[in-house]
Each structure stands twice: as structure tokens, then as C-alpha cells.
Amino acid sequence: MSGPGATLAVDLDNATVRFTSERGSVTALENVGLKVPPGGFVSLLGPSGCGKSTLLRLVADLVAPTQGTVTVLGGPPERARLNRDLGFVFQDATLLPWRSALENVRLPLEVGPKKRDRGGQRTPEELLRLVGLAGREHALPHELSGGMRQRVAIARALVSEPRILLMDEPFGALDEITRDTLNEELLKIWRETGTTILFVTHSIPEAVFLSERVLVLATNPGRVRELVACELPYPRPLSVRETPEFIRIASHLRALLQTC
């Protein structure tokens, strides 16, 4: 997807994050290295407390590394954030309850520096259509189901055409069927937009189904266990999950997680 020598989308070099409080310090991540090329799709998998979310927050400039360096699109994460190159999707949709679906998608165009020329190729209306919410533009969040709210959050993350999409267990609270649908749609969006995606999940099948590579993290302190390639051709139909190759990768990941 990218020629050799192209600037990496995300480059973590020996990144360590330590949180210090009165009760002592906790090492959330230790000497983590990760290189993601532009347009890549990497999932972060690991037990609770392995620092998956912290890794995402490092890239989003919500947390600073205690040691090591974090480079995003060839510069510091802060530059990427101010340039609005990052889109973030939380586990909760985090919609503003007083804004309609459409107004929520518009929010990134109304705040931050240089907001006037933030609009991308796609209008907020088109993005809502892309995530399958045509006709619900004026619904308030409490009138939408959990899956619909998460779709709005994805449309909102895409509205400023971010070059990197950071997703922190975005489908964790949804039921299996909704999750499957959104997984398929996410792959479609990824292939259409060409954004880089970093995706945190607890689910092995979800990680294998979506990503090119899965970064398995071990806990206490959070560190890299293994970077596993998922060599399954795209586009991937849901039935790919029944192929021997898929099952082989999934069971390898399961075995890895048991030793984390």
C-alpha cells in the first residue's frame, strides 16, 4: 500500500509510560516498539491492564511517554493532533446528548484550530449515509440504539478525514450481530478511505478478522509479546472465520494470550 521509504504513520521506539501517584508508580508500558505503515490496520490485543489503551493514548497525544519516542506521521503526536490527522473512537460513543446525529458528526468542524478548512471530501450527511444512518440525521442520541450511536461516533471521527483512526474497543459493548455488521462496514470504510487504523480489542476473532497484523501485549508491565501477521486476503467475508488459516491464527493468538 505504500512505497519503501514512505513516512511511517506511527512509530513507537522503546516507549515507556509510567504513572506516578502517592501510592507509588505503575508501569503501564515498557519498551514498546511498533511501526505502522500508512494505510495499515493493526489490532492491539491483550489482557486487561496490558496498556492497550495507553498505547492508543500515546499516539493521540493524551499521554506523554516517560521514556522513548513516539513519532506520528513523521512528527510529534501533538503536531498530528493539532493538524487534526487523528480520529478517536471511544468504547462509549461519547456523543453530546443535546446534539442530533448530524450535529454530532459536525462537531469536529466547529472546534479546534483552522476549523474552517477542516471539511473533507465527504460531507457529514454523506458520512452518515456511509455508516448506514440515512434518514436518522435529526435523531437525538437517546433515540438511537447502541450500535447506531457507535456508527455516529465513527462518522464523526471520519469527518475531518483523519490519516490515522484510533479505536479503543469501539464495539466492545455491542451484541454479536451488530458487532459483525460493524466489523464488515469498518473494513469497507478502511479500504475506501485508506486511513491507518489502530484498533484495541478484547476479542481474538475480531482482531484476526479485521487486521493485517495483531500486536499481542503482555501485562505487568505492559510489553510486546508478539506481532502476529494475519495473512488472509482482503476483502474478507464473514465466512473467512471458518477457514483453516483463520482458525490457525486465532488458536495461535489464544495460546499466546494464555502466557501473557
Next chain:
Amino acid sequence: MDDKPTAVIAEPPAVARRAAAPATSAPRRPRSQALLPFIAAAVLVAAWQILAQVFGLPIYIAPTPIQIAKTLVSELPMLMRNFVPTAIESLIGFVLGNSIAIAVAVLFVHSKRLEAALYPIAVFVNTIPILAKAPILVLIFGLGMTSKVVIAAFICFFPTLANMVRGLTSVNPQSLELMRVLSASRAEVFWKLRVPSSLPFLFSALKIASTTSVLGAIVGEWIGADLGLGALIIEATHNFRSPLLYATVFVSSAWAVVFFAVVSFAERRIVTWKQGEVS
């Protein structure tokens, strides 16, 4: 089933925390239930009328509803003359007290140090009963309408301050992270996140203030005034004009109820989303 009316009923935030309930399962209040309080009131008034007649209570101890109604009609011009200053005092006091409370809450949210310095003082002043504050304020601001406005403003101030500080700070932390990822400025976070989040809190305070501001104006008039419902209450009591006293109380309550209803109506028009819905 027709969808539209149920959707309208689902709007008030009273049914908060029914996470994403579809519009069709919204609770429906049959019309007969809305009439219940009126029926209950009618029964109580009728009982009052009958008991007062059966026991032959003297009019200066407990006038009957019919006597009070007659006084309401015959003394209407005089009641209205006294109603106008009380209404003006409570209205201006309401606007003044709440505006200052909102402004101070905004200052507190922007400066923790200011909040630490002044909030305990606000709590202390709030612990002084209004009956003790009122004479002091009358001494300072005189016997005119100003002192009543100030008393009404004082009584509105604290509940609104406390609620507004809570409202402005009770922002969903994840929404704050979202704003940071979007590189939103402090002003943008304030106007687009904190202010809307605080509106449900503000309106609960305004509903309290709508009735207490009337109370404040009346207490102020007790201390000393020529005109006003408070002055009329004192005068009617001293002269044993019980039907007039009851009629005056009725007028002041009616005004407080109207005031409350207007604020509730505004709340329903403005706060159309559900409280407590975090995602």
C-alpha cells in the same frame, strides 16, 4: 399505534436513565390522571366548607372558601395594587440573583483558587436564615423596593450557585478527552460542552428560585413596606381580616405557581435530551 404523541411525552427528562428506550415504550399518562390533583383539591375545599359550617367556626379564625372567594372578587382592585410591587420585586430579584449566581459559578469553574476562597463564605452566608438577613438588608437598602429585590435575589443565589458549579463541572470525562483530541480551545469546551451539560442542573435551580423569589419579596415586605402582598398579609392579620388574609395568600401562591409553570415550560422547550445519558 400513532407514534407522534408518544414521542412528545418521551421528551421531558423526568424519564431519565431509561437507556435508549424506544419511543413506543414511553410511559403514557392517561388524561384522567392529570385531573386527579384538581379533583383532590375540590374535595378538600368542599370538606373545609362543610366542616367550617358544621362547627360554626368564627370567620376571623377560619373563613370558609366561599367567604374567601367573595373577598377575592370584592377586594380584587386592592389585591392587584398590592400584587404588582411584589411581582416586580420577585421578578427582578429572580433575574438578578440567578445572573450573579451563574456568573460566580463560571468564575469558580475557571479558578479553583477563587472557589476555594469564596465558596465557604457563600455557604456561611447561606446558613443565615432569611428572616435574620432581611432586617439587615432593609437597614442597608431602605424601605423601598430595592431592599425587597435584594432579599429575593439573595434567596435565589445559593441554590443556583451550587447547582451551576455542579453542572459546569459534571462533564463526562470522555467528552473532555474527545474535545482534547479535537484540539478544542478552552472557550470552545466551555460553550459547546460545559454550558449545555449544565442546563438540566440550572433549570432544577431555577425552578426552586421561581417560588423562593416570591417568598423573599414577601418576607422583605413584612419588615416594612406600604404596598405589596407581604405588607397586606401583616395588615390583614393585625386587623383580624381573615378572609382578606387568605385571599392574599391565595394570590401570592397563584403568582408563584405561574412563575414555576413558566420556568418548567422553558425547561421542557430547551432541555429536550435525556439527562444521565452519557454515551
